[in-house]
Amino acid sequence: MPATRHVLTLSCPNRPGIVAAVSTFLFEAGANIAEAQQFDDAETTRFFARIVFDHPRGAPDEAALRAGLAPIAERFAMRWALRDLADKPRVMLLVSKFDHCLADILYRWRIGELPMVPSAIVSNHPRETFAHLDFADIPFHHLPVTKQTKLEQEAAIWALVQETQSELVILARYMQVLSDGLAAKLAGRCINIHHSFLPGFKGARPYHQAHARGVKLIGATAHYVTADLDEGPIIEQDVERVTHRDSPDDLVRNGRDIERRVLSRALRWVLESRVILNGSKTVVFS
């Protein structure tokens, strides 16, 4: 009988006995820990852990595991989540005109790099914009937006999130700023790729800002979306070297490569339950 593999993520105030309690429970439940990482934040005295474990299929079932973990979680005041790693999260993808991140995510999904179910692709640009991309069976929704229709469009997005039961929303170079209301509704499950090495060059046209400042490296940042634009918890960043020879267009080209690899890494880590929020920061068990 093959094994099932679960991942348990948790955070709680740090005090002695957490690991002993959880690992003893898992051992007694017949589980074998395959991977475990933990982190104690000395500043906030908060404890974080990610535990991947295997157990014989069906015994105990997930409900039994949850029932056994609940009193431990309560004792230590944990925020926790248990997931069967075979259950792939449903992910909605938002995109505007530039589709390099979307194309990259779809390619990686297709070859099995990203364990997810794309629930919908939403754009303020029509389907023709992405004529060369194979969307397979993923529903596409054209939700154009003007100053006048922004709220209606956001309402439509939110309705789609609910209808499609999307657990995650990816702004894959979606060039519309979410309203505070929608950002709040999507708190902790909406990821944006910003095309600069934050906190440098917030706001519009970051590559042109970077060129004007004469920096010698440019970067990109994947972060959780919050009401505070470009201030959300950072999941991943990366950079590339540039020189005085590089025009703003060269930075944009170079930046596309950074953006797509930063966003896809962040997305994969979230899909594998490797990222835990820690106030305005993240713990990433990569």
Place this chain on the structure above:
Amino acid sequence: MPATRHVLTLSCPNRPGIVAAVSTFLFEAGANIAEAQQFDDAETTRFFARIVFDHPRGAPDEAALRAGLAPIAERFAMRWALRDLADKPRVMLLVSKFDHCLADILYRWRIGELPMVPSAIVSNHPRETFAHLDFADIPFHHLPVTKQTKLEQEAAIWALVQETQSELVILARYMQVLSDGLAAKLAGRCINIHHSFLPGFKGARPYHQAHARGVKLIGATAHYVTADLDEGPIIEQDVERVTHRDSPDDLVRNGRDIERRVLSRALRWVLESRVILNGSKTVVFS
């Protein structure tokens, strides 16, 4: 009463219950886990862990901890080590003419980056070679070597290792190949910096080899010394970009930077008990 901090490293065949047994023991002994990492090697089915824990000074003392851990270690057939992190390893430094790694290690030791006690500096070149370096109270030994005197010199080195009770020997650009005999004696506690990105450019003059091959990146490798030259378990590697403009001398200059940061990282990790041997490879809990 202030706490003491210990680090426990262990490896053993993987089977259920290891984490539960160790963490329960530590909890019952009054210890609080501050940091823990583990790794299951799917290939060898071997389990590795590094656990840092605090406990009130003196209760239980280290002997009691060891006594308590011993039966658990035996049950799981563990190789294990327990260290008070306040006990700094004694480290012997070997160097030839090029002293950039030595200078770097001494500087980092002086400002507190490397928790060690330098037990001796040994060179086949005389003290004047290092005239500009402040060796403080570290004893210096000039052990010149010729083809004829190689064995005597190695015997002298080995005698010094024992006399100085050195737990670690660092070949900080020591340009003499250790004999199989000495390599065997120092197995698992002698680290070399090789000035190439292994396994490329083994042997002599690797930067000249790299220049001749026209590579676009050069590197350095810190590894445990084994009888098989340049084949020991790798602890750390890094690279830098080079171009067709770079002469062999430019590679050498560039390489010095890579060597010293790779060696000092590897050394710090070993001093902090972050590196565990895994056959011909290493597990590095960085």
Place this chain on the structure above:
Amino acid sequence: MPATRHVLTLSCPNRPGIVAAVSTFLFEAGANIAEAQQFDDAETTRFFARIVFDHPRGAPDEAALRAGLAPIAERFAMRWALRDLADKPRVMLLVSKFDHCLADILYRWRIGELPMVPSAIVSNHPRETFAHLDFADIPFHHLPVTKQTKLEQEAAIWALVQETQSELVILARYMQVLSDGLAAKLAGRCINIHHSFLPGFKGARPYHQAHARGVKLIGATAHYVTADLDEGPIIEQDVERVTHRDSPDDLVRNGRDIERRVLSRALRWVLESRVILNGSKTVVFS
């Protein structure tokens, strides 16, 4: 009247007066130098230059430029090439089962990053293998290969190169080793992506070799194809950090990212006439 932009690349034995002769000719021909790089190889005493210049459309025309440059080239014993940058090279793409490099090249070509005309896509696997890729109007040729039919297949490839007037052949993870004969015919215009940081891990299954050796960085290498497998002049290399946690599959996944960015960079540089052969090495005016 808009300007045309040409690129002149040249190499010759180094002696005084080369830059003066060429730049004076270009100035008198009414051209304006937009970009220039040069390199003197101290080892071989050979001189290399790449000069991009603009001149009013039609005056002088390219034939006049060539006629004017010819005697200078003869005087200095130059190997030289003059190209109108608006003339895009015709490029044949060869691929086996893994299509991440092919998909990436097609995407970049489509959005204008790669100034080329794809002349044909050739694979030893059938069209269905690439069902999700939009090949637009690029002709696809299925040329299956067995030990028995290898020579016939190579003859067919060579015939296609000639028919399609392909100036460049890209082995975009084409897993067949070219025969010495075909390698010789394609000398200087065939580029391969090898999935290791050469000269480490030549030959088959380099990621598995890298995993077995326990390296801390993996890489990829784009190089000109020569009869000597994995020994051709290197155009570009890059690496990524890996850890003991990474399985061979993780290295393969990570490696896909390195391969595609290394190959696309090398290809772009070749398309922009930035790469000049220098014996078994390359000069890259990036």
Place this chain on the structure above:
Amino acid sequence: MPATRHVLTLSCPNRPGIVAAVSTFLFEAGANIAEAQQFDDAETTRFFARIVFDHPRGAPDEAALRAGLAPIAERFAMRWALRDLADKPRVMLLVSKFDHCLADILYRWRIGELPMVPSAIVSNHPRETFAHLDFADIPFHHLPVTKQTKLEQEAAIWALVQETQSELVILARYMQVLSDGLAAKLAGRCINIHHSFLPGFKGARPYHQAHARGVKLIGATAHYVTADLDEGPIIEQDVERVTHRDSPDDLVRNGRDIERRVLSRALRWVLESRVILNGSKTVVFS
């Protein structure tokens, strides 16, 4: 008769004929160009070049070269500089308490990596602070500073710059902000290392700011000092990866490595006349 080697740097409005004029002059003067790079800034339509050339010792002498270049420079409205590469710039080093950059610069100078003459070491901390550093014959000046004595101290620094005929002033982690007056006096010849990846984390305690923001990479920036704090033209930047595990102290340690390599690279490039100011940016012919 051995050759002398000069470097000519120049910038001027771009128009046809610059390279032809300069290279023809050099050729006729018997010089052989060993290295040349140029850059046309499409935005400002300004042209930049760095030309290294050899000529037989004494014929023509430097005065003759200058006399010959002067009318060409005037014709094209050049800003230009000609230097015998054997003439090493005099460099004053300023430092506060943290001496990792100073120690690194002195080490590199000693082994010949930095072609300069250290003219003085100046600190607001006493000589004992640097007890372990060998200052050789370099004069040390203790210029303590308080709010009350800041202007006097700056006057003393300026007097020292003049007395010592220092062409370059390096703020090697000198933690005093220069007044606008002194910054103006040192315009174009004073380089600071800022311990963040500018423009992120300007001002005080950048590593603590970086830790609070939860960035995944930290960096350092070498830049020319201007009256606008942390806004001067950037010469070089670099970064290192950090994780949630890294405390502010870990960032500081990691940062020391970045700072010293960024500053020493920038310094070497300036000493080799590879850096030309371009408004608020730099051209770096690395």
